[in-house]
Amino acid sequence: MKTWFKRILIGLVVLVVVAVVGLAIFLLTFDPNAYKYKLEELVQERYHRTLTIDGEIELSLFPRIGLSVQGVSLSEANSTENFASIESTRLAVAVWPLLSNSFVVDHVAISGFKARVVRGKDGQFNFSNLVGGTAPVVATPANPAEAIAGAAQTAAQALTNGTSPAARNNMQIDIAGLDLKDGEVLLQDEMSGMAVAVTKINANTGRVTFNQPFDVRLTARVEGGNPRIDANLTGQALLTLDPSAKRYAAQKLDLRMDGKLPGAEAKSLAMRGNLAFNGQKSALDVAGLELVFQGDITDPAARATGVEASVAMPKLSIDPHKSQLQIEKLAVRAKGGVADGPFEFAVDAPALNISPTQATGEALTGRVRISGLDATFGLNGISGNATELDIKEAKLDSTSKNGERIVKLTFASPLSLNLLQRKGGLSGLRGDVSITDPGLPKGNLQIPVIGSLNVDLLKDQANSKINAVLEGGKFDLSADITKLSDAPQVNFALAVDTLDLDKLVPPVAAAPAKPPADGKKDENKPAQPAPAKPADDSINLSALVGPSVNGTLKVGKLVVRGLKADDVAAAVKLDRGKLDISSLTAGLYGGKLAGAMSVDAAQGNQLATKMSLAGIAIEPLLMDLAQKNVLSGTGSLALDLKTGGANGYAMKSNLGGTLQVRLRDGAVKGINLTQTLRELKAALKPESQDETVAADTSKQTEFSEMDADLAFTKGVASVKRLNVVSPLLRVTQGDPATIDFVKEELDLVARARVVNPAADPEGKELIDLKDVTIPVHVKGPFDKPTYTLLWKDAIGGILKRSLENKLREAVTGKGKGGAAVDKALKGLLGK
Secondary structure, X not given: OHHHHHHHHHHHHHHHHHHHHHHXXXXXXXXXXXXXXXXXXXXXXXXXXXXXXXXXXXXXXXXXXXXXXXXXXXXXXXOOOEEEEEEEEEEEEEOHHHHOOEEEEEEEEEEOOEEEEEEOOOOOEOOHHHHOOOOOXXXXXXXXXXXXXXXXXXXXXHHHHOOOOOOHHHOEEEEOOEEEEEEEEEEEEOOOOEEEEEEEEEEXXXXXXXXXXXXXXXXXXXXXXXXXXXXXXXXEEEEEEEHHHOEEEEEEEEEEEEEEEOOEEEEXXXXXXXXXXXXXXXXXXXXEEEXXXXXXXXXXXXXXXXXXXXXXXXXXXXXXXXXXXXXXXXXEEXXXXXXXXXXXXXXEEEEEEEOOOOEEEOOEEEEEEEOOEEEEEEEEEEEEOOOEEEEEEEEEEEEEEEOOEEEEEEEEEEEEEEOOOOEEEXXXXXXXXXXXXXXXXXXXXXXXXXXXXXXXXXXXXXXXXXXEEEXXXXXXXXEEEEOOOOOOEEEEEEEEEEEEHHHHOOOOXXXXXXXXXXXXXXXXXXXXXXXOOOOOOEOOOHHHOOOEEEEEEEEEEEEEOOEEEEEEEEEEEEEOOEEEEEEEEEEEOOEEEEEEEEEEHHHOOXXXXXXXXXXXXXXXXXXXXXXXXXXXXXXXXXXXXXXXXXXXXHHHHOOEEEEEEEEEEEEEEEOOHHHHHHHHHHOOOOOOOOEEEEOEEEEEEEEEEEEEEEEEEOOEEEEEEEEEEOOOEEEEEEEEEEEEOOOOEXXXXXXXXXXXXXXXXXXXXXXXXXXXXXXXXXXXXXXXXXXXXXXXXXXXXXXXXXXXXXXXXXXXXXXOXXXXXXXXXXXXXXX
16 A cells, blocks of 8 residues: 555656646747737737737746736727727736636736727728627637637727627636726717827726726826817726626716816816616616816807806606616706806706606706796606606796897796607697887887697607787798708798887897097098998897708788788708898889898808889888888889998908999989089189088979989999989089998999079079089088088080070160070180
8 A cells, every 4th residue: 555655656756747847848938929029920810910019028937927018009900000909918817727617817907099980981990800700709619829829809899899708617716906007099980080099097996896896096188179178187986897697887986077078168177976776777876976177168159258167866767678867966067258248057956757658757857048038847746658658737927038028938848758659748728928118119029929849859840830919910930841860951931921020029129339438539640432331230140050840921911120021931941051032022112112032041141032023112221121211213223232341341252243223203402402503603603612511401402303223232322323303403423432330431422413403483593504414523421411512513514504694685685686695605714
């Protein structure tokens, strides 16, 4: 027995010695770099990528399998450009746990990791062939190079697909910790043109084991994008990953950002709370979540400063598979400042529980206060179930103040939602609009409203009908909307008996000009060539860009900015920011209007109009449109004008086109030219100088015909033709003959000529002016022009005509020889 025991003991000793010697020989002779090129060939063969390992591979096998490598890079598929690279990496795997079916990594350290992730125009990522082009490697590797390649592919699939191939014999993976230093990831999206760089990535973890929580800490900087992002990111959480069950959780989550974000400048953006996601059920559980923002909103559509906003959500549970939703004590708060003053916003949802069998909850309430507006809204009486959700009343109450005008809105309707079919509607919308304003005829205006609204998100469409009583007449609007999620397309029909937009939306009064500090005019300050552009003169038509609209409108009586029209009809089309109003017809100040106009917001607010007006009374038209009483008469206008610009000043400066005026039986206000000629003629002397008279709105020059053709260039109209006819006078254009709508100034020479003194009872006083052209220079601002009679240009002709008339009277009064003398005088005077 002892002999056999000795033999066994000696054999074991020899076996151990042989194993130790063999292991020593293997450690002394094994060179992992011998497989480096084999690994590079394998990667090129499988993925058509170039793997480059510039540094030496250092490998130890006991007591841990240790791997250290430097200068590793992987190219893009079929390209020499880098996809990813690592300056250095180091890891160690414990040997003994492998015998107990556990894969224990002592520590992983990665330094200088860089990657470029690109989504191409075809929607494919540049790493797609690494994770989807080849089946997971589960076969026994033939050599260490194949083992490393298979492990890399398996890890990539686990990260991207959320699952990893079943490990042999249910091997447990345990990583003692991970350190990542100076990482950088560039994200590019060729479909959207977006590029974002995540740089200065530093991360470390605690012990990482699937289905066990572990600590993660991260810092990074995010730059790029359009809109621009340039912010710092820090975060920490207790993560739990279970890829095989598709379960992921983040407890004690604390993420923070500061810097430039899309549409905002964040002093601080923080998210704290607990999250859990079940990928198999698409279920999300949130507990104690809090989102806090401090900073400024820089989006041009909603600029705000000093914003403090928060979302508190103690509990949120969503399980689409079970059709369950639970919310408790949701609270949203925001406050800050906008251009018109401070604002506040609040929403509270104390409790909401929705399941396949029932839906219950407390009332949702909200409030908005901003710049004279105070609005409250709410949802009351929640019932039904997850399929058919019924809300007894959806309500909106608001009060807005603008000067002495107070507008109150009250609307309420039952609300039904089919969550499964993703559609809903307001079936019985009822409300009232109350406008109180001392400027209204009775001090107030009441508008009762009824209607309905239906939305179907699966079909991506909606429709609405609104009926109201407006000033005793009907207001009917119907609309159908498609492509809600993309660029909405709207088809509508509007029919209104009476629509007075000046009552509903009064024009904003212009701010009075500020006088100098001492209240006196600065006499030494030179006159400006053009008025300065008003600070609030911008024209924002960005709302026209996006939706597509087709429709018709019919209005029995229309008032807009003082302009009055009857029987208005038009076809409206809006597409890609261009608004076309065609087939426009209306009754206008005793006449008819016909034409079309367009506005293109996508091309710098380009505006074009081509209209004809026939039988129009010009005096009330100008009074209502421009508040100027300068011209009367009845006739026609034909205009073909174009302009464009970001503000009113630019619109006037870019005005071009033509205008034709044909008026009959009217008058030019501001001067009685016949009376002025009589008065100045009575005082006429050979040495008389030019005489200037101020405009007087109580005086006018009557005419039987007025024809005028104007050509506009850069806001300045040149009078190409002017012909004013009265029994006594004829008036034509002279030089200069311009009307500057930018500076709102006149610089026009009118050539007046007395043609028939006998047509006026007092025309005998003007007999000496017959057939003599007298230039009249009209100059100055529209409101206060001056009229200068240029006697010096006409004095010679007037004196000749006066001498001729006196000699004729003397001679012709003596007898029959008068005709011969008259003929001789004409020859002498050259007449």
